[in-house]
Amino acid sequence: MSEIKENLKAFKEQLPAHVTLVAVSKTKPNSDIMEAYEAGHRDFGENKVQELVAKQEDLPDDIRWHMIGHLQRNKVKYLVDFVHLIHGVDSMRLLKEINKRAGKAGKRVDCLLQIHIAEESSKFGLDEEELQEIVESIDTFEHVRVRGLMGMATFTDDNVQVLREFRYLRRLYDDLKYKLPKIDTLSMGMSGDYELALEEGSTMVRIGSSIFGARK
Numbered sequence: 776m777s778e779i780k781e782n783l784k785a786f787k788e789q790l791p792a793h794v795t796l797v798a799v800s801k802t803k804p805n806s807d808i809m810e811a812y813e814a815g816h817r818d819f820g821e822n823k824v825q826e827l828v829a830k831q832e833d834l835p836d837d838i839r840w841h842m843i844g845h846l847q848r849n850k851v852k853y854l855v856d857f858v859h860l861i862h863g864v865d866s867m868r869l870l871k872e873i874n875k876r877a878g879k880a881g882k883r884v885d886c887l888l889q890i891h892i893a894e895e896s897s898k899f900g901l902d903e904e905e906l907q908e909i910v911e912s913i914d915t916f917e918h919v920r921v922r923g924l925m926g927m928a929t930f931t932d933d934n935v936q937v938l939r940e941f942r943y944l945r946r947l948y949d950d951l952k953y954k955l956p957k958i959d960t961l962s963m964g965m966s967g968d969y970e971l972a973l974e975e976g977s978t979m980v981r982i983g984s985s986i987f988g989a990r991k
């Protein structure tokens with residue numbers, strides 16, 4: 776068995792049944808994605824629109840494509856027709872644009888609201904106030920369906936800090952579920968920290984290098 780297939784198998788064996796594995800294939804060739812596909816995998820994540828669109832055009836139609844990176848408003852139009860889930864909604868303006876483009880395409884697009892949980896100021900995401908604002912106006916977005924929250928923890932060996940950040944996201948998720956009972960997705964955890972994320976209630980992990988190997 777190929778290394779990619781072995782890695783995938785190992786993940787599937789250790790993840791609880793209710794947790795979705797998004798295989799993050801950014802920078803990796805289509806042949807790598809096809810290896811995972813042949814092993815039965817269907818959820819793939821990319822962080823750049825151009826790369827995502829190019830791969831989508833070349834690869835099988837039943838792949839569920841996750842846009843996990845920062846999304847610029849002027850690129851939303853390239854995704855709405857086929858994207859399975861947009862993880863990185865980090866502003867009201869972006870949500871409005873997705874709603875508008877989805878409406879034009881006659882679609883309803885599934886989204887996650889990205890929350891800023893890391894200590895680095897460079898990472899994208901909403902703060903609590905911005906989240907609140909979006910939640911209050913959620914009924915005006917007829918063509919998006921908010922499925923839950925997404926976050927990226929600080930890149931550090933300090934597990935206590937990472938746990939604290941995931942726990943915070945989990946608390947926001949629980950609060951949100953009280954207001955929007957239909958939400959079902961908490962996207963947190965990558966190769967380096969997914970175990971901690973699972974402890975804190977993640978329902979979707981985004982794993983790249985531990986499946987496909989290190990990126991250049």
Ligand SMILES: *Cc1c(COP(=O)(O)O)cnc(C)c1O
Nearest residue numbers: 799822843965966981982983984
């Ligand atoms: C690249 C990326 C991942 C996967 O990272 P690995 O450390 O390779 O598992 C997960 N989430 C986001 C948003 C990413 O950009």
